[in-house]
Amino acid sequence: MFWNDTKPLKTLPTGPKVALSLFLILAGIGYLLGFLNILLHYQMVDGEAGLSLKDVQITYYGDREKTSMEKAIDASMRGYFATDNDYNATKEWLADGASEKGWDNEIKKIFDNSCNSCHSSAAGVAGVVTESYEDSSNYLAQDTGKSISRLVQVSHTHVLATAPLVFILVLILYMTQFPMKFKSAAAIFSFSAVFLDIGSWWLAKLSPSFAVLVMIGGMCLGLSFGLLALAPLYEMWLKKK
Ligand code: HEC
Structure with missing residues:
Protein backbone atom coordinates (compact mmCIF):
# COMPACT_ATOMS: atom_id res chain seq x y z
CA MET A 1 0.00 0.00 0.00
CA PHE A 2 1.09 3.56 -0.63
CA TRP A 3 1.51 4.29 3.07
CA ASN A 4 4.30 1.75 3.22
CA ASP A 5 6.00 3.41 0.26
CA THR A 6 9.31 4.78 1.46
CA LYS A 7 9.50 7.58 -1.11
CA PRO A 8 9.08 10.92 0.70
CA LEU A 9 6.36 13.34 -0.44
CA LYS A 10 9.16 15.84 -0.87
CA THR A 11 10.50 13.91 -3.87
CA LEU A 12 7.23 14.25 -5.82
CA PRO A 13 7.60 16.19 -9.07
CA THR A 14 6.70 19.88 -8.76
CA GLY A 15 3.31 19.53 -10.54
CA PRO A 16 1.68 17.07 -8.11
CA LYS A 17 3.36 18.81 -5.19
CA VAL A 18 1.82 22.16 -6.11
CA ALA A 19 -1.58 20.56 -6.81
CA LEU A 20 -1.57 18.72 -3.48
CA SER A 21 -0.49 21.88 -1.66
CA LEU A 22 -3.29 23.90 -3.22
CA PHE A 23 -5.79 21.29 -2.07
CA LEU A 24 -4.42 21.38 1.49
CA ILE A 25 -4.55 25.18 1.55
CA LEU A 26 -8.12 25.15 0.20
CA ALA A 27 -9.15 22.73 2.96
CA GLY A 28 -7.62 25.07 5.53
CA ILE A 29 -9.38 28.09 4.05
CA GLY A 30 -12.64 26.11 4.04
CA TYR A 31 -12.32 25.52 7.76
CA LEU A 32 -11.47 29.18 8.44
CA LEU A 33 -14.51 30.31 6.43
CA GLY A 34 -16.68 27.95 8.47
CA PHE A 35 -15.28 29.43 11.65
CA LEU A 36 -15.82 32.99 10.38
CA ASN A 37 -19.39 32.10 9.50
CA ILE A 38 -19.98 30.92 13.08
CA LEU A 39 -18.36 34.05 14.48
CA LEU A 40 -20.44 36.43 12.35
CA HIS A 41 -23.65 34.50 12.81
CA TYR A 42 -23.66 33.50 16.45
CA GLN A 43 -21.60 35.98 18.43
CA MET A 44 -24.53 38.39 18.87
CA VAL A 45 -26.98 35.72 20.06
CA ASP A 46 -26.62 36.86 23.68
CA GLY A 47 -26.60 40.51 22.66
CA GLU A 48 -22.86 40.95 23.24
CA ALA A 49 -19.95 40.86 20.82
CA GLY A 50 -17.65 37.84 20.93
CA LEU A 51 -18.43 34.14 20.99
CA SER A 52 -19.31 32.95 24.49
CA LEU A 53 -20.72 29.92 26.23
CA LYS A 54 -23.97 31.84 26.57
CA ASP A 55 -24.24 32.19 22.77
CA VAL A 56 -23.94 28.42 22.45
CA GLN A 57 -26.43 27.73 25.24
CA ILE A 58 -29.04 30.05 23.77
CA THR A 59 -28.52 28.69 20.26
CA TYR A 60 -29.03 25.02 21.12
CA TYR A 61 -31.00 24.90 24.39
CA GLY A 62 -32.78 28.20 23.92
CA ASP A 63 -33.29 31.33 25.93
CA ARG A 64 -36.24 29.98 27.84
CA ASN A 138 -45.14 29.62 15.26
CA TYR A 139 -42.29 31.66 16.71
CA LEU A 140 -44.24 33.17 19.58
CA ALA A 141 -43.82 30.18 21.89
CA GLN A 142 -41.02 29.81 24.44
CA ASP A 143 -37.65 29.61 22.74
CA THR A 144 -36.34 26.06 23.04
CA GLY A 145 -33.30 26.55 20.84
CA LYS A 146 -32.57 24.82 17.58
CA SER A 147 -35.46 22.70 16.38
CA ILE A 148 -34.87 18.98 15.91
CA SER A 149 -35.60 19.25 12.19
CA ARG A 150 -33.00 22.01 11.82
CA LEU A 151 -30.48 19.96 13.85
CA VAL A 152 -31.06 16.96 11.58
CA GLN A 153 -30.60 19.19 8.54
CA VAL A 154 -27.40 20.82 9.76
CA SER A 155 -25.94 17.54 11.07
CA HIS A 156 -26.67 15.85 7.75
CA THR A 157 -24.88 18.50 5.70
CA HIS A 158 -21.95 18.60 8.12
CA VAL A 159 -21.46 14.84 8.21
CA LEU A 160 -21.57 14.71 4.41
CA ALA A 161 -19.11 17.58 4.07
CA THR A 162 -16.59 16.89 6.83
CA ALA A 163 -16.33 13.08 6.78
CA PRO A 164 -15.03 12.77 3.17
CA LEU A 165 -12.84 15.84 3.53
CA VAL A 166 -11.20 14.59 6.74
CA PHE A 167 -10.83 11.16 5.12
CA ILE A 168 -8.92 12.59 2.15
CA LEU A 169 -6.74 14.70 4.46
CA VAL A 170 -5.99 11.62 6.57
CA LEU A 171 -4.98 9.66 3.44
CA ILE A 172 -2.56 12.44 2.51
CA LEU A 173 -1.13 12.41 6.03
CA TYR A 174 -0.56 8.65 5.72
CA MET A 175 1.58 9.37 2.63
CA THR A 176 3.99 11.41 4.75
CA GLN A 177 6.98 10.01 6.58
CA PHE A 178 5.86 10.95 10.06
CA PRO A 179 5.90 7.97 12.48
CA MET A 180 2.97 5.60 11.97
CA LYS A 181 1.87 6.07 15.60
CA PHE A 182 1.63 9.83 15.11
CA LYS A 183 -0.32 9.46 11.86
CA SER A 184 -2.80 7.00 13.34
CA ALA A 185 -3.25 9.10 16.47
CA ALA A 186 -3.94 12.16 14.28
CA ALA A 187 -6.41 10.18 12.16
CA ILE A 188 -8.32 8.80 15.15
CA PHE A 189 -8.30 12.22 16.81
CA SER A 190 -9.67 13.86 13.65
CA PHE A 191 -12.53 11.42 13.11
CA SER A 192 -13.37 11.63 16.83
CA ALA A 193 -13.42 15.42 16.53
CA VAL A 194 -16.08 15.16 13.81
CA PHE A 195 -18.17 12.92 16.10
CA LEU A 196 -17.68 15.26 19.06
CA ASP A 197 -18.36 18.40 17.02
CA ILE A 198 -21.68 17.21 15.63
CA GLY A 199 -22.71 15.05 18.61
CA SER A 200 -22.19 17.95 21.01
CA TRP A 201 -24.91 19.98 19.25
CA TRP A 202 -27.42 17.28 20.16
CA LEU A 203 -26.20 17.11 23.75
CA ALA A 204 -26.35 20.92 24.04
CA LYS A 205 -29.96 20.74 22.85
CA LEU A 206 -30.67 18.40 25.80
CA SER A 207 -29.02 20.50 28.48
CA PRO A 208 -27.20 23.85 28.57
CA SER A 209 -24.42 22.26 30.63
CA PHE A 210 -23.22 20.46 27.49
CA ALA A 211 -22.63 23.75 25.66
CA VAL A 212 -18.99 23.60 26.72
CA LEU A 213 -18.65 20.42 24.64
CA VAL A 214 -19.70 22.37 21.54
CA MET A 215 -16.78 24.70 22.11
CA ILE A 216 -14.35 21.84 22.81
CA GLY A 217 -15.63 19.95 19.73
CA GLY A 218 -15.14 23.01 17.53
CA MET A 219 -11.62 23.53 18.87
CA CYS A 220 -10.70 19.86 18.35
CA LEU A 221 -11.94 20.02 14.77
CA GLY A 222 -9.92 23.19 14.19
CA LEU A 223 -6.86 21.56 15.66
CA SER A 224 -7.28 18.48 13.50
CA PHE A 225 -7.75 20.53 10.31
CA GLY A 226 -4.64 22.53 11.15
CA LEU A 227 -2.62 19.40 11.80
CA LEU A 228 -3.87 17.49 8.73
CA ALA A 229 -3.23 20.42 6.40
CA LEU A 230 0.05 21.66 7.84
CA ALA A 231 1.92 18.37 8.43
CA PRO A 232 2.08 17.34 4.73
CA LEU A 233 2.79 20.96 3.68
CA TYR A 234 5.67 21.06 6.15
CA GLU A 235 7.07 17.80 4.83
CA MET A 236 6.79 18.82 1.17
CA TRP A 237 8.24 22.31 1.40
CA LEU A 238 10.12 22.92 4.65
CA LYS A 239 11.58 19.69 5.98
CA LYS A 240 15.32 19.31 5.39
CA LYS A 241 16.40 16.20 3.49
C1 HEC B 1 -31.20 37.29 4.17
C2 HEC B 1 -32.15 36.36 4.63
C3 HEC B 1 -32.93 36.65 5.90
C4 HEC B 1 -33.62 37.80 6.23
C5 HEC B 1 -33.79 39.06 5.42
C6 HEC B 1 -34.24 37.52 7.52
N1 HEC B 1 -33.90 36.27 7.95
FE1 HEC B 1 -34.66 35.32 9.61
N2 HEC B 1 -33.51 33.69 9.21
C7 HEC B 1 -32.62 33.57 8.15
C8 HEC B 1 -31.84 32.35 8.34
C9 HEC B 1 -30.75 31.84 7.41
C10 HEC B 1 -32.30 31.74 9.54
C11 HEC B 1 -31.76 30.48 10.21
C12 HEC B 1 -30.70 30.91 11.17
C13 HEC B 1 -30.24 29.83 12.07
O1 HEC B 1 -30.77 28.72 12.05
O2 HEC B 1 -29.33 30.16 12.83
C14 HEC B 1 -33.37 32.59 10.04
C15 HEC B 1 -34.09 32.33 11.20
C16 HEC B 1 -35.15 33.10 11.65
C17 HEC B 1 -36.06 32.72 12.73
C18 HEC B 1 -36.06 31.38 13.46
C19 HEC B 1 -35.30 31.43 14.74
C20 HEC B 1 -35.46 30.13 15.49
O3 HEC B 1 -35.08 30.13 16.65
O4 HEC B 1 -35.92 29.13 14.92
C21 HEC B 1 -36.91 33.76 12.91
C22 HEC B 1 -38.06 33.84 13.90
C23 HEC B 1 -36.54 34.79 11.96
N3 HEC B 1 -35.47 34.36 11.19
C24 HEC B 1 -37.17 36.03 11.86
C25 HEC B 1 -36.76 37.02 11.00
C26 HEC B 1 -37.28 38.35 11.04
C27 HEC B 1 -38.34 38.86 12.01
C28 HEC B 1 -36.66 39.04 10.02
C29 HEC B 1 -36.84 40.50 9.63
C30 HEC B 1 -36.49 41.47 10.62
C31 HEC B 1 -35.76 38.14 9.34
N4 HEC B 1 -35.83 36.92 9.99
C32 HEC B 1 -35.01 38.45 8.22
C33 HEC B 1 -32.51 34.43 7.08
C34 HEC B 1 -33.10 35.71 7.00
Whole structure:
Protein backbone atom coordinates (compact mmCIF):
# COMPACT_ATOMS: atom_id res chain seq x y z
CA MET A 1 0.00 0.00 0.00
CA PHE A 2 1.09 3.56 -0.63
CA TRP A 3 1.51 4.29 3.07
CA ASN A 4 4.30 1.75 3.22
CA ASP A 5 6.00 3.41 0.26
CA THR A 6 9.31 4.78 1.46
CA LYS A 7 9.50 7.58 -1.11
CA PRO A 8 9.08 10.92 0.70
CA LEU A 9 6.36 13.34 -0.44
CA LYS A 10 9.16 15.84 -0.87
CA THR A 11 10.50 13.91 -3.87
CA LEU A 12 7.23 14.25 -5.82
CA PRO A 13 7.60 16.19 -9.07
CA THR A 14 6.70 19.88 -8.76
CA GLY A 15 3.31 19.53 -10.54
CA PRO A 16 1.68 17.07 -8.11
CA LYS A 17 3.36 18.81 -5.19
CA VAL A 18 1.82 22.16 -6.11
CA ALA A 19 -1.58 20.56 -6.81
CA LEU A 20 -1.57 18.72 -3.48
CA SER A 21 -0.49 21.88 -1.66
CA LEU A 22 -3.29 23.90 -3.22
CA PHE A 23 -5.79 21.29 -2.07
CA LEU A 24 -4.42 21.38 1.49
CA ILE A 25 -4.55 25.18 1.55
CA LEU A 26 -8.12 25.15 0.20
CA ALA A 27 -9.15 22.73 2.96
CA GLY A 28 -7.62 25.07 5.53
CA ILE A 29 -9.38 28.09 4.05
CA GLY A 30 -12.64 26.11 4.04
CA TYR A 31 -12.32 25.52 7.76
CA LEU A 32 -11.47 29.18 8.44
CA LEU A 33 -14.51 30.31 6.43
CA GLY A 34 -16.68 27.95 8.47
CA PHE A 35 -15.28 29.43 11.65
CA LEU A 36 -15.82 32.99 10.38
CA ASN A 37 -19.39 32.10 9.50
CA ILE A 38 -19.98 30.92 13.08
CA LEU A 39 -18.36 34.05 14.48
CA LEU A 40 -20.44 36.43 12.35
CA HIS A 41 -23.65 34.50 12.81
CA TYR A 42 -23.66 33.50 16.45
CA GLN A 43 -21.60 35.98 18.43
CA MET A 44 -24.53 38.39 18.87
CA VAL A 45 -26.98 35.72 20.06
CA ASP A 46 -26.62 36.86 23.68
CA GLY A 47 -26.60 40.51 22.66
CA GLU A 48 -22.86 40.95 23.24
CA ALA A 49 -19.95 40.86 20.82
CA GLY A 50 -17.65 37.84 20.93
CA LEU A 51 -18.43 34.14 20.99
CA SER A 52 -19.31 32.95 24.49
CA LEU A 53 -20.72 29.92 26.23
CA LYS A 54 -23.97 31.84 26.57
CA ASP A 55 -24.24 32.19 22.77
CA VAL A 56 -23.94 28.42 22.45
CA GLN A 57 -26.43 27.73 25.24
CA ILE A 58 -29.04 30.05 23.77
CA THR A 59 -28.52 28.69 20.26
CA TYR A 60 -29.03 25.02 21.12
CA TYR A 61 -31.00 24.90 24.39
CA GLY A 62 -32.78 28.20 23.92
CA ASP A 63 -33.29 31.33 25.93
CA ARG A 64 -36.24 29.98 27.84
CA GLU A 65 -37.27 33.43 29.06
CA LYS A 66 -37.89 34.67 25.52
CA THR A 67 -39.96 33.67 22.53
CA SER A 68 -38.11 32.38 19.45
CA MET A 69 -39.13 35.53 17.60
CA GLU A 70 -37.66 37.82 20.25
CA LYS A 71 -34.47 35.81 20.40
CA ALA A 72 -34.11 35.92 16.62
CA ILE A 73 -34.67 39.66 16.26
CA ASP A 74 -32.31 40.42 19.15
CA ALA A 75 -29.59 38.35 17.51
CA SER A 76 -28.80 37.47 13.91
CA MET A 77 -32.06 38.88 12.47
CA ARG A 78 -31.52 42.27 14.14
CA GLY A 79 -29.61 43.68 11.18
CA TYR A 80 -32.37 42.98 8.68
CA PHE A 81 -34.74 45.61 10.05
CA ALA A 82 -34.82 48.58 7.67
CA THR A 83 -34.84 51.05 10.57
CA ASP A 84 -34.41 51.07 14.36
CA ASN A 85 -38.00 52.25 14.61
CA ASP A 86 -39.16 49.05 12.92
CA TYR A 87 -37.14 47.00 15.40
CA ASN A 88 -38.51 48.93 18.38
CA ALA A 89 -42.09 48.67 17.10
CA THR A 90 -41.68 44.89 16.78
CA LYS A 91 -40.24 44.66 20.29
CA GLU A 92 -43.19 46.64 21.65
CA TRP A 93 -45.65 44.50 19.75
CA LEU A 94 -44.07 41.36 21.28
CA ALA A 95 -44.02 42.86 24.78
CA ASP A 96 -47.72 43.77 24.45
CA GLY A 97 -48.65 40.16 23.70
CA ALA A 98 -48.21 40.09 19.90
CA SER A 99 -51.88 40.61 18.98
CA GLU A 100 -53.30 39.99 15.52
CA LYS A 101 -54.59 43.57 15.50
CA GLY A 102 -51.08 44.91 16.03
CA TRP A 103 -49.85 42.62 13.30
CA ASP A 104 -52.41 43.91 10.78
CA ASN A 105 -51.88 47.55 11.73
CA GLU A 106 -48.15 47.73 11.79
CA ILE A 107 -46.02 44.60 11.92
CA LYS A 108 -47.08 42.97 8.67
CA LYS A 109 -45.74 45.95 6.74
CA ILE A 110 -42.43 45.83 8.61
CA PHE A 111 -42.01 42.10 8.01
CA ASP A 112 -42.97 42.38 4.33
CA ASN A 113 -40.34 45.06 4.00
CA SER A 114 -37.49 43.59 6.08
CA CYS A 115 -37.99 39.86 6.53
CA ASN A 116 -40.07 38.23 3.86
CA SER A 117 -37.51 38.38 1.09
CA CYS A 118 -36.16 35.33 2.98
CA HIS A 119 -39.15 34.22 5.02
CA SER A 120 -41.97 34.23 2.44
CA SER A 121 -43.72 30.89 2.01
CA ALA A 122 -42.05 30.63 -1.40
CA ALA A 123 -38.49 31.37 -0.23
CA GLY A 124 -38.77 29.79 3.24
CA VAL A 125 -35.08 30.29 4.04
CA ALA A 126 -34.01 27.89 6.84
CA GLY A 127 -37.59 26.56 6.83
CA VAL A 128 -38.78 29.78 8.51
CA VAL A 129 -41.90 31.58 7.24
CA THR A 130 -43.12 34.89 8.70
CA GLU A 131 -45.53 35.95 5.96
CA SER A 132 -48.89 35.83 7.76
CA TYR A 133 -49.88 36.23 11.41
CA GLU A 134 -50.36 32.42 11.65
CA ASP A 135 -46.88 31.81 10.21
CA SER A 136 -45.26 34.21 12.63
CA SER A 137 -47.24 32.78 15.57
CA ASN A 138 -45.14 29.62 15.26
CA TYR A 139 -42.29 31.66 16.71
CA LEU A 140 -44.24 33.17 19.58
CA ALA A 141 -43.82 30.18 21.89
CA GLN A 142 -41.02 29.81 24.44
CA ASP A 143 -37.65 29.61 22.74
CA THR A 144 -36.34 26.06 23.04
CA GLY A 145 -33.30 26.55 20.84
CA LYS A 146 -32.57 24.82 17.58
CA SER A 147 -35.46 22.70 16.38
CA ILE A 148 -34.87 18.98 15.91
CA SER A 149 -35.60 19.25 12.19
CA ARG A 150 -33.00 22.01 11.82
CA LEU A 151 -30.48 19.96 13.85
CA VAL A 152 -31.06 16.96 11.58
CA GLN A 153 -30.60 19.19 8.54
CA VAL A 154 -27.40 20.82 9.76
CA SER A 155 -25.94 17.54 11.07
CA HIS A 156 -26.67 15.85 7.75
CA THR A 157 -24.88 18.50 5.70
CA HIS A 158 -21.95 18.60 8.12
CA VAL A 159 -21.46 14.84 8.21
CA LEU A 160 -21.57 14.71 4.41
CA ALA A 161 -19.11 17.58 4.07
CA THR A 162 -16.59 16.89 6.83
CA ALA A 163 -16.33 13.08 6.78
CA PRO A 164 -15.03 12.77 3.17
CA LEU A 165 -12.84 15.84 3.53
CA VAL A 166 -11.20 14.59 6.74
CA PHE A 167 -10.83 11.16 5.12
CA ILE A 168 -8.92 12.59 2.15
CA LEU A 169 -6.74 14.70 4.46
CA VAL A 170 -5.99 11.62 6.57
CA LEU A 171 -4.98 9.66 3.44
CA ILE A 172 -2.56 12.44 2.51
CA LEU A 173 -1.13 12.41 6.03
CA TYR A 174 -0.56 8.65 5.72
CA MET A 175 1.58 9.37 2.63
CA THR A 176 3.99 11.41 4.75
CA GLN A 177 6.98 10.01 6.58
CA PHE A 178 5.86 10.95 10.06
CA PRO A 179 5.90 7.97 12.48
CA MET A 180 2.97 5.60 11.97
CA LYS A 181 1.87 6.07 15.60
CA PHE A 182 1.63 9.83 15.11
CA LYS A 183 -0.32 9.46 11.86
CA SER A 184 -2.80 7.00 13.34
CA ALA A 185 -3.25 9.10 16.47
CA ALA A 186 -3.94 12.16 14.28
CA ALA A 187 -6.41 10.18 12.16
CA ILE A 188 -8.32 8.80 15.15
CA PHE A 189 -8.30 12.22 16.81
CA SER A 190 -9.67 13.86 13.65
CA PHE A 191 -12.53 11.42 13.11
CA SER A 192 -13.37 11.63 16.83
CA ALA A 193 -13.42 15.42 16.53
CA VAL A 194 -16.08 15.16 13.81
CA PHE A 195 -18.17 12.92 16.10
CA LEU A 196 -17.68 15.26 19.06
CA ASP A 197 -18.36 18.40 17.02
CA ILE A 198 -21.68 17.21 15.63
CA GLY A 199 -22.71 15.05 18.61
CA SER A 200 -22.19 17.95 21.01
CA TRP A 201 -24.91 19.98 19.25
CA TRP A 202 -27.42 17.28 20.16
CA LEU A 203 -26.20 17.11 23.75
CA ALA A 204 -26.35 20.92 24.04
CA LYS A 205 -29.96 20.74 22.85
CA LEU A 206 -30.67 18.40 25.80
CA SER A 207 -29.02 20.50 28.48
CA PRO A 208 -27.20 23.85 28.57
CA SER A 209 -24.42 22.26 30.63
CA PHE A 210 -23.22 20.46 27.49
CA ALA A 211 -22.63 23.75 25.66
CA VAL A 212 -18.99 23.60 26.72
CA LEU A 213 -18.65 20.42 24.64
CA VAL A 214 -19.70 22.37 21.54
CA MET A 215 -16.78 24.70 22.11
CA ILE A 216 -14.35 21.84 22.81
CA GLY A 217 -15.63 19.95 19.73
CA GLY A 218 -15.14 23.01 17.53
CA MET A 219 -11.62 23.53 18.87
CA CYS A 220 -10.70 19.86 18.35
CA LEU A 221 -11.94 20.02 14.77
CA GLY A 222 -9.92 23.19 14.19
CA LEU A 223 -6.86 21.56 15.66
CA SER A 224 -7.28 18.48 13.50
CA PHE A 225 -7.75 20.53 10.31
CA GLY A 226 -4.64 22.53 11.15
CA LEU A 227 -2.62 19.40 11.80
CA LEU A 228 -3.87 17.49 8.73
CA ALA A 229 -3.23 20.42 6.40
CA LEU A 230 0.05 21.66 7.84
CA ALA A 231 1.92 18.37 8.43
CA PRO A 232 2.08 17.34 4.73
CA LEU A 233 2.79 20.96 3.68
CA TYR A 234 5.67 21.06 6.15
CA GLU A 235 7.07 17.80 4.83
CA MET A 236 6.79 18.82 1.17
CA TRP A 237 8.24 22.31 1.40
CA LEU A 238 10.12 22.92 4.65
CA LYS A 239 11.58 19.69 5.98
CA LYS A 240 15.32 19.31 5.39
CA LYS A 241 16.40 16.20 3.49
C1 HEC B 1 -31.20 37.29 4.17
C2 HEC B 1 -32.15 36.36 4.63
C3 HEC B 1 -32.93 36.65 5.90
C4 HEC B 1 -33.62 37.80 6.23
C5 HEC B 1 -33.79 39.06 5.42
C6 HEC B 1 -34.24 37.52 7.52
N1 HEC B 1 -33.90 36.27 7.95
FE1 HEC B 1 -34.66 35.32 9.61
N2 HEC B 1 -33.51 33.69 9.21
C7 HEC B 1 -32.62 33.57 8.15
C8 HEC B 1 -31.84 32.35 8.34
C9 HEC B 1 -30.75 31.84 7.41
C10 HEC B 1 -32.30 31.74 9.54
C11 HEC B 1 -31.76 30.48 10.21
C12 HEC B 1 -30.70 30.91 11.17
C13 HEC B 1 -30.24 29.83 12.07
O1 HEC B 1 -30.77 28.72 12.05
O2 HEC B 1 -29.33 30.16 12.83
C14 HEC B 1 -33.37 32.59 10.04
C15 HEC B 1 -34.09 32.33 11.20
C16 HEC B 1 -35.15 33.10 11.65
C17 HEC B 1 -36.06 32.72 12.73
C18 HEC B 1 -36.06 31.38 13.46
C19 HEC B 1 -35.30 31.43 14.74
C20 HEC B 1 -35.46 30.13 15.49
O3 HEC B 1 -35.08 30.13 16.65
O4 HEC B 1 -35.92 29.13 14.92
C21 HEC B 1 -36.91 33.76 12.91
C22 HEC B 1 -38.06 33.84 13.90
C23 HEC B 1 -36.54 34.79 11.96
N3 HEC B 1 -35.47 34.36 11.19
C24 HEC B 1 -37.17 36.03 11.86
C25 HEC B 1 -36.76 37.02 11.00
C26 HEC B 1 -37.28 38.35 11.04
C27 HEC B 1 -38.34 38.86 12.01
C28 HEC B 1 -36.66 39.04 10.02
C29 HEC B 1 -36.84 40.50 9.63
C30 HEC B 1 -36.49 41.47 10.62
C31 HEC B 1 -35.76 38.14 9.34
N4 HEC B 1 -35.83 36.92 9.99
C32 HEC B 1 -35.01 38.45 8.22
C33 HEC B 1 -32.51 34.43 7.08
C34 HEC B 1 -33.10 35.71 7.00
